[in-house]
Amino acid sequence: MKLNYRLSSSDFLEYQLYSSSKSKLHTKKRxxxxxxxxxxxxxxxxxxxxxxxxxxxxxxxxGIAVSWFFLYPIYSKWRFKKHFQKHVEExxxxxxxxxVEINFEENSLSTKDFTxxxxxxxxxxKELIETKNHFFIKLTTDLSLIIPKEAxxxxxxxxxxxxxxxxxxxxELNWEWK
Numbered sequence: 001m002k003l004n005y006r007l008s009s010s011d012f013l014e015y016q017l018y019s020s021s022k023s024k025l026h027t028k029k030r031x032x033x034x035x036x037x038x039x040x041x042x043x044x045x046x047x048x049x050x051x052x053x054x055x056x057x058x059x060x061x062x063g064i065a066v067s068w069f070f071l072y073p074i075y076s077k078w079r080f081k082k083h084f085q086k087h088v089e090e091x092x093x094x095x096x097x098x099x100v101e102i103n104f105e106e107n108s109l110s111t112k113d114f115t116x117x118x119x120x121x122x123x124x125x126k127e128l129i130e131t132k133n134h135f136f137i138k139l140t141t142d143l144s145l146i147i148p149k150e151a152x153x154x155x156x157x158x159x160x161x162x163x164x165x166x167x168x169x170x171x172e173l174n175w176e177w178k
Contacts, residue, residue, distance in 0.1 A: 001104040001161055005151030009085075012092045014134060015146045016084040017177045030080075034072045038065035077178060102145065104161050111145065122165030129170045130159070137162060 020026045045061030048054055101112040107122045120139065129136040129144075135152065137145040152158045163169050 001157065003100075003102045003147065003151050003158075005100055005148055006097050007095065007100060007146055007148070009088050009092070009096050011134065011146050011148055012088045012096070013081075013084055014131070014177075015136060015144065016088060017081065018129075018131060018136065018172070018175065019144075020080060020084065021175070021177065026080075030076050033076065034069060037072075038069045041065035041068065073178070081177065102147070104165075107165070109165065125162065125165050125167035127170050128159060128162045128167040129172055131172045131175050135159075135162075137167065 041061045042065045045058040045065070048061065049058035095113070098114045103110045103112075108119055109122070109125075110117065110119045112118075124140050125137060126140045126142075127136075127138040129138060133149055135147040135149065135158070137147065139145075149155065159169065
């Protein structure tokens, strides 16, 4: 089986967003940002209320805290997406719309792009992740091959081939960037 395709900036972006959503570090960072700032505002609001008995200013701080807590996920989704768009534009600009070839052999797969060729043993394949629009073949080194679904004619055969090389199948068809 042989695949020939080109990766667009949206392919790289979706991979970056997917990786971020599965990263414990990014998840913790987003959680801390969502919770820590409202706590600071609440504490400051309570301090102002107790010190000056200024309930109007205290309510403003509580309102900011509550607003931040509920609106931060929307802001965070937008901000991280913008960050990764810039990251893709800067770091993958030379790889966008360049031909990529993957050739499946008996116990390995060969990849070829405009800069290099490599052969990957089947034992080095860790996971085959399927999202709505892509397949990501994650290697034991945590590098990944990005394959748009439109590049794969027979998706069932493709999945069987990759799983047969030793990758574990991960169904993420319901995944979306949040």
